[in-house]
Amino acid sequence: MLLLIALAHAPLFLYVSEPGMISRPESVGILDILLNSIGEIFIDNRSRPLFAVLFGYGLVFMFDKQLSKGKSKIEARKVMKRRSFFLILFGFILAVFIGGQDILMAYGSAGLLVGWLLLRDNKTLMTATTIVTTVFILYIPFLWGFLLEDNGSYGFSSEFSRNDYYLQSFMEALVYFPYIPIFIHLLFPILPSVLIGIWFGRIHLLTNSHQQNKLKMIAIIGILISILGALPFVFVGELWGPSLFLAGVLYGIQVITGTVGGIGYAALFGVLGNRIKEPGWVTNSINALGRRSLTFFVFNEILLVILLSPVSLGLGGILNNTGVTFVAISIWILSVVTASILEKYKISGPLETLMRVLVYK
Template identity: 30%
Template sequence: MPVPATSGRSSGSPPSANTPHARSLAPDLARGVMLAVIALVHAHMLVGGDSHFAGGYPTHGDVLDRIAAAVLTLFADSRGYPMFAALFGYGLARVAANRAVSGWDWPRVRRFLRRRGWWMVLFGLFHAVLLFPGDILATYGLLALVFVGALRWSDRALIRLAGVCLVVCSTLYSVAFVGAMAATGSGAAAMETVDPLTDAAIRLASWPVSTLLFAVTSLSPFLVGIWAARRQLLEHPERSLGLLRATAIGGITIAVVGGLPLALIHSLLWTDTSTLVSTAAFALHSTAGVAGGLGYAALIALLAVRLGDRGGPLVTALRASGERSMTCYLLQSVVWFALFNPTTFNLGQHIDVATSVLVGLGVWVLGLLVADLLRRAGRRGPFEVLLRRLSAERDRGRVSRDQG
């Protein structure tokens, strides 16, 4: 998961191009924390299977496994990605606003953002083929390409479409997901160990479908993020404490309540797993997850207000990983491949869901350490730098031609 970077002076679309200017704490802190959520989700999805998300939750798990499944369903699954999608929309809007302040007209801003979108799609393609099937880089790039015009929509249009997409898109995503699981089966028995080339070919074949599905379910929070950016809710959270408190309390409460049916299924307390019941539970869970993602973002913004200029080593490391979120996200994928692929350590065949929590947290901590080492060395994230250069160089060439 990659992820947007925003700051008081400049902001980037997820994953962001970092700047040397002073940055707002809330966006980076949010991404740093949510990278932990993403790590927890990916770790348990690889349990019992291989690099295609064959596993996920126990069918005959012990009590600890069932508790872990319920907790992850309520607080992690489908909660991190919506928040990242909202931050992506937020970052995209802030980039456009900052470029406009610098004198760029709208056609130039649109070209720049779409160019970044194309590069993100390409990054996502290589990411999926070489490492990991659950890529979201291409999803963000696709949103930038198709919906860059939303940056000029009215507030009413943004909120109305976000509301429609929240229900319709979550339902479509749920039907497609449950249908795919029913067709292929879940668990390690549904997958066959294949050679590396075939493994990569499977990921390549599934990449367009997964990218489109992730884009569908990410559209609603993406639009809300654009709306929030116009009010600079993350750069100046102290101005909107009432709204942030209501969003944090309401959003997280909705996520927990809406996730209860699926949590009962995953923890084996609800045994009716017919297609209709599973689809309804998954749709409710996904829809509520959008509220949860927004609630998490609001809660972290409130925490940033409380912290102010204070912060110990953990906050510093979280902020460093948030500034280098794309690099940390891709680093996680490298570790997943090394640990879980059948051609390497094949760890998914040897751990349960409860143990995957420890593995996920360990991988996240590794990212914190790497990000903090880069911070100490005065280095940006290498993939953030690469995206920035690939986007900016062509832009400078266009500017030179226009001026010539």
Template identity: 25%
Template sequence: MLPGERALAPDLARGLMLLFIVLSNTAFHLTAARHGASGWQPVDGGWADHAVQFAMITVLDLRIYPLFAFLFGYGMMQLFLRQTAAGTSERQAVRLLRRRSLCLVVIGLLHATLLMAGDIVGFYGIISLALGWLFLRRGDRALKWWIWIATAQFVLLAAEPVVSAALSGDLGTMGDAGAEPGAEAYAAGEGNWLAAAGTRFTSGLFVTFAAAPLSLVGGAYVIFLLGFWAARKRVLEEPGRYLPLLRGTAVIGIAVGWLGALPAALAHVGAISVPDDAQSEGGVLTLLRDATGNAAGLGYVAAVALFVHWWTGRAGRRRGAGATTDDAPNTTITTVTASTTNTANTANTANTAITAIAAVGKRSLSCYLAQSLIFAPVLAAWGLGLGEHLTSATMALFAVGVWLLTVAAAYAMERAGRRGPVEVALRRVMYRN
């Protein structure tokens, strides 16, 4: 990779992440759906809806936030290293990132209040304030120690309630199946925009100023620190140097993440019978699903890095093969050209698709907010109210369509050489120019 060249893997991962996020955010817009003990995914619908619900719980729910967190930490450290390499002092670079974090908190609260209560930008803004101050300037040795400390903290605190309930014989009754469904905090079913905005503002305050600090106490910040470490080692810029690590992380991480969510998914669709409390948001199945989410998020990042390594190597081999055929006799060139036309066209199409998805990743904040700008007014009861008439399967199709719109817009900006509008505004505030 040439100096100054932008790495494909982080941008491609962010672009795919936004597809996963928009899919994950579909459930609470299904305002007419009946929610079960889990309080999140609906339990009604046909076989296609149940298939979507099963896939969401297994593959996406609380598996994408860790992916976001890792990439967020990776990007923070990248920016810090670029600033210090350009001659900025470490103290000034941390101050610059602090200003960025404060901007993200403001953006997140506005986003939550105006459009989508489940905003995560403000959440990560708070976490990045603390972690940037505490860890950006620490050495590799200290960073590794804190990664192990945070991992132990996370595992012990996640396991403690389950172990306590198991020892007391209350594992099946752990949780609260009678609690208000979590989707209610998003107020998508509220017909009055002002009332819905009040609920969203309250939810946004909780997520930003309560859930974020609690995640620091609970050790969930380990995923950010892993992003810091990986950025220092340039894992996503130079995946070829870390193939064993990436392969192991992809296989083990995805397997642990999916297997950890499988009991909750099976219970949700009625394939296994468990007490309602066990399926609730505080139940053992949900805790198991959440605790294994970090593994899945890391596995997804590693899988994208491996794909990029394979894809760039394949592109290099194609270029090498083309150079070889130039020296061959004319008859051979004609034969090779005729036989490889379809392959070349397919490769060009794939290149365009990858470039377009990576363009979304370069403008991830703009595209993330644009998704809500489409979703909320069209689906919420205070807007057009389309969410009342959709099911899990049709809502997923709608979500993919919204993501494709952002892909098309980002690709158009990429071809025009333009940054995302929110990224431009954020840079102006950060650099005060």
């Protein structure tokens, strides 16, 4: 999950590259075309819903843990609310003071929006999921069509420039940060993924070894739909030049099917996890990273800012798409190694520890 997010966010820092498709840089060679295509098919708008599914799954486990400690449902719900508020606070610090590409505010607000369903039965949960998902499916392709038409080109310019300096970026982020989660929720269907993650958590789908056949089916169907939904958009700008509105609609379809893809990825990882009976050092290291995912999401974003942002080392003005892909993979490997060292010495992730102090007092 953290690798996919790093790969999705790294190209956003390429501030001297010409815009390609939506937020991706223009391809300047065969390798760039390949990386952009792989990103559009397997990464873009797929890592975010994967994160959302796991977020919803985790809400159920934390809620049930509070009930097992003797708390009432109302008390447990208050704990979930506190955690959501602090996620928003962490996201605010990341977006405004650090300048990273934040998604924590979006998930914190998602927790506030759907957390009440933790108190309801499965029928209510599925009804809400159906209604919310239907609404997103109906409007997102057309919204992106109008956005791209209004933009006047296939791609959006980078939010960074060579002349950026920290105080300017800080003041702009301070003004615009309230709109970040609003725009994310409006343009991308996070809520359906969170709701499906809650349902997965209630039936313990990802960790129940007796549901392997169901997981396999979800993984195959979800990833296949994701690939098929992304393919038409991959050809835009390279082999095909449709109208801006149609290109936006195709991107909207890529976004929607990416939600299904994120669900498929979660199921695939559930299948793989249940198959590993004797984990080796690689698996244990990735597990260690997963147990510290909040810390290392922020850590990865900090390193991306330090290395690529124009207010720091500014490599985003020098490297191409291939270069920042290498940077993202290297940062993730460093995270895996660091997390495994922390695990060896029984040290929790600093942000996980802080979150527990804040939420559970």
